[in-house]
Amino acid sequence: MAFLELRRRSLSSSLIRRLRAAATAGSRPFTTCEGSRPTIVHKRSVDILHDPWFNKGTAFSMTERDRLDLRGLLPPNVITPQQQIDRFMVDLKRFQVNARDGPSDTNALAKWRILNRLHDRNETMYYKVLIDNIEEYAPIVYTPTVGLVCQNYSGLFRRPRGMFFSAEDRGEMMSMVYNWPADQVDMIVVTDGSRILGLGDLGVQGIGIAIGKLDLYVAAAGINPQRVLPVMIDVGTNNEKLLKDPLYLGLQEHRLDGEDYLSVIDEFMEAVFTSLGMLLFRYMKWFFYIFEDFQSKWAFKLLQRYRDHYRMFNDDVQGTAGVAIAGLLGAVRAQGRPMIDFPKQKIVVAGAGSAGIGVVNAARRTMARMLGNNESAFESARSQFWLVDAMGLITEERANIDSEALPFARKINEAGHQGLREGASLVEVVKKVRPDVLLGLSAVGGLFSKEVLEALKDSSSTRPAIFAMSNPTKNAECTPEEAFSIVGDHIIFASGSPFCDVNLGNGKIGHSNQGNNMYLFPGHTLENTELALVPFFPGTRVISDGMLQAAAECLAAYMNDEEVLKGIIYPSISSIRDITKEVATAVVREAVVEDLAEGYRDMDARELSRLNKEETSEYVQNNMWNPVYPTLVYRTE
Numbered sequence: 131m132a133f134l135e136l137r138r139r140s141l142s143s144s145l146i147r148r149l150r151a152a153a154t155a156g157s158r159p160f161t162t163c164e165g166s167r168p169t170i171v172h173k174r175s176v177d178i179l180h181d182p183w184f185n186k187g188t189a190f191s192m193t194e195r196d197r198l199d200l201r202g203l204l205p206p207n208v209i210t211p212q213q214q215i216d217r218f219m220v221d222l223k224r225f226q227v228n229a230r231d232g233p234s235d236t237n238a239l240a241k242w243r244i245l246n247r248l249h250d251r252n253e254t255m256y257y258k259v260l261i262d263n264i265e266e267y268a269p270i271v272y273t274p275t276v277g278l279v280c281q282n283y284s285g286l287f288r289r290p291r292g293m294f295f296s297a298e299d300r301g302e303m304m305s306m307v308y309n310w311p312a313d314q315v316d317m318i319v320v321t322d323g324s325r326i327l328g329l330g331d332l333g334v335q336g337i338g339i340a341i342g343k344l345d346l347y348v349a350a351a352g353i354n355p356q357r358v359l360p361v362m363i364d365v366g367t368n369n370e371k372l373l374k375d376p377l378y379l380g381l382q383e384h385r386l387d388g389e390d391y392l393s394v395i396d397e398f399m400e401a402v403f404t405s406l407g408m409l410l411f412r413y414m415k416w417f418f419y420i421f422e423d424f425q426s427k428w429a430f431k432l433l434q435r436y437r438d439h440y441r442m443f444n445d446d447v448q449g450t451a452g453v454a455i456a457g458l459l460g461a462v463r464a465q466g467r468p469m470i471d472f473p474k475q476k477i478v479v480a481g482a483g484s485a486g487i488g489v490v491n492a493a494r495r496t497m498a499r500m501l502g503n504n505e506s507a508f509e510s511a512r513s514q515f516w517l518v519d520a521m522g523l524i525t526e527e528r529a530n531i532d533s534e535a536l537p538f539a540r541k542i543n544e545a546g547h548q549g550l551r552e553g554a555s556l557v558e559v560v561k562k563v564r565p566d567v568l569l570g571l572s573a574v575g576g577l578f579s580k581e582v583l584e585a586l587k588d589s590s591s592t593r594p595a596i597f598a599m600s601n602p603t604k605n606a607e608c609t610p611e612e613a614f615s616i617v618g619d620h621i622i623f624a625s626g627s628p629f630c631d632v633n634l635g636n637g638k639i640g641h642s643n644q645g646n647n648m649y650l651f652p653g654h655t656l657e658n659t660e661l662a663l664v665p666f667f668p669g670t671r672v673i674s675d676g677m678l679q680a681a682a683e684c685l686a687a688y689m690n691d692e693e694v695l696k697g698i699i700y701p702s703i704s705s706i707r708d709i710t711k712e713v714a715t716a717v718v719r720e721a722v723v724e725d726l727a728e729g730y731r732d733m734d735a736r737e738l739s740r741l742n743k744e745e746t747s748e749y750v751q752n753n754m755w756n757p758v759y760p761t762l763v764y765r766t767e
């Protein structure tokens with residue numbers, strides 16, 4: 131007996147609980163089968179998923195998911211134990227997969243797996259590794275490798291991360307939110323998987339993009355990883371391959387549309403707002419919804435629908451716009467001209483989706499502000515843009531033109547004057563317009579063909595700029611090698627996914643800038659600065675255009691003249707933590723100017739307004755999360 135007592139004391143209490151449970155059931159937990167006596171468990175929710183004895187992963191039935199508070203913590207498709215094994219074996223037998231075009235990255239997916247395992251074991255260490263090696267690992271946790279991860283999600287899935295709300299959960303979402311183990315959330319990145327990078331509809335597998343984006347926000351901007359929530363809203367998929375794949379983890383039905391679709395998103399927004407809001411109220415904090423990779427059809431509509439009611443931001447529309455403007459202003463400086471000359475730039479944009487339209491809208495507003503910020507300035511700025519989509523140049527003659535594209539449709543007489551017409555090809559447009567900037571957000575790899583780039587040689591600019599912003603790498607409109615070799619050494623080049631610089635010979639380097647919306651996001655105003663934000667209530671504009679503009683200008687001004695003249699228009703990702711601090715500082719100061727800043731904890735709005743730039747920056751820095759182990763102390767409940 132004494133021996134048994136000694137043994138008992140040396141066992142951890144959780145182990146004892148498990149042994150008791152197993153003894154009560156008379157069998158080992160994982161041998162329990164339908165019809166046999168159930169195993170009693172003394173834990174719920176993620177604790178079950180993290181317990182190798184009890185975890186069944188995607189094989190938990192819906193009844194068990196409800197009974198054990200697991201609903202929403204797993205992808206919605208319940209699969210059989212045999213399917214689980216099939217999925218594992220498919221993955222086990224897949225070795226290296228090329229994530230990028232070059233041979234140097236054949237191990238990208240293997241690196242992702244190793245990092246992902248570390249993420250599951252030790253978050254602090256994971257983020258320390260990521261922050262200290264951001265240049266090397268950002269392309270692994272984010273574009274381009276994250277694209278490959280999403281495409282192969284069924285095979286790579288081990289432990290769930292984030293939450294899944296599906297069309298099957300209608301009516302349940304409010305209570306599901308309580309299954310999330312953290313009671314503080316600052317930032318939710320949510321996708322419906324309908325347009326993941328340039329890879330199209332990946333359904334439930336799109337959760338990878340929400341996780342990857344948040345990883346960067348944590349590493350780059352010091353958002354607290356315990357307070358972020360990646361979310362996948364599964365409303366089905368129109369990807370026929372996934373619909374037929376027996377190992378797919380999402381709902382195997384076509385996407386909901388119209389009111390059915392909206393009702394799911396509405397319920398999610400309301401459920402999270404109400405449930406998390408109640409939890410957060412005691413901290414006097416609110417959170418941001420960041421919409422990521424929704425197909426354009428819904429991106430704009432949802433932005434309009436929610437932006438005045440929730441703190442929400444569409445990264446592809448608004449974040450991309452801010453980053454593109456920073457790059458466009460940098461390109462003006464690289465021509466040796468002041469930024470104020472931006473309204474003279476002729477800009478051809480290939481791609482009129484959420485990203486392309488977001489960019490032209492914001493660039494037009496920036497030009498208008500520079501021209502005097504009045505109606506005629508706004509009208510005159512319109513004529514600096516030529517928008518080309520899959521059907522060619524968009525003019526007023528276009529039938530069924532999207533309402534978002536309409537303001538940029540070229541007038542018939544204008545187009546005719548330039549020898550252009552409705553549907554003119556990209557190469558024709560480049561030839562006739564001779565643009566200063568050719569910007570691609572089309573998701574079509576190689577769209578800036580030899581012919582298009584040859585045409586750009588006749589640009590009226592002294593330094594034409596090429597922004598091949600589509601992701602991942604294989605979707606970039608052209609590579610820097612193609613751009614420099616065809617158009618010339620003098621160009622400015624930026625891409626959405628990272629490329630290496632190009633050796634131009636004679637000691638000259640062709641700089642390859644990364645223009646990606648990871649540099650700008652509303653989290654700049656979060657962990658550090660609720661104070662930058664207005665108090666939340668319906669009808670309040672949360673992120674003003676002025677704040678976004680301040681962020682873009684700060685990013686543009688980050689590079690010194692010498693760097694810009696060398697063609698470096700975006701800072702290196704290795705300095706991203708410093709960049710985000712600077713951008714956050716600029717946003718806070720703009721919020722103070724616009725009287726949108728609110729006090730928070732030890733600093734009220736009035737005190738904040740008295741801080742100079744350095745003090746604001748220091749305040750921001752002090753509030754960034756750092757990956758250091760906290761001291762832990764045990765206390766009984």
Ligand SMILES: NC(=O)C1=CN([C@@H]2O[C@H](COP(=O)(O)OP(=O)(O)OC[C@H]3O[C@@H](n4cnc5c(N)ncnc54)[C@H](O)[C@@H]3O)[C@@H](O)[C@H]2O)C=CC1
Pocket residue numbers: 325326327328329425426427445446450453480481482483484485486518519520521522556570571572573574577599600601602605625626627645646647648
């Ligand atoms: N670098 C960055 O920070 C960002 C990059 N992106 C990338 O931008 C791309 C597009 O994203 P969305 O606008 O959301 O997609 P989308 O699918 O809504 O829009 C694509 C647009 O490209 C047009 N297009 C297709 N084929 C074309 C062709 N041959 N010539 C000209 N236009 C063509 C389509 O008509 C459509 O207007 C994606 O690859 C995405 O990864 C998106 C957001 C941020």
Ligand SMILES: CC(=O)C(=O)O
Pocket residue numbers: 326327328423445446600601626646647648
């Ligand atoms: C960067 C990004 O948000 C995209 O490619 O969709």
Ligand SMILES: [Mg+2]
Pocket residue numbers: 327422423445446
């Ligand atoms: Mg995106």
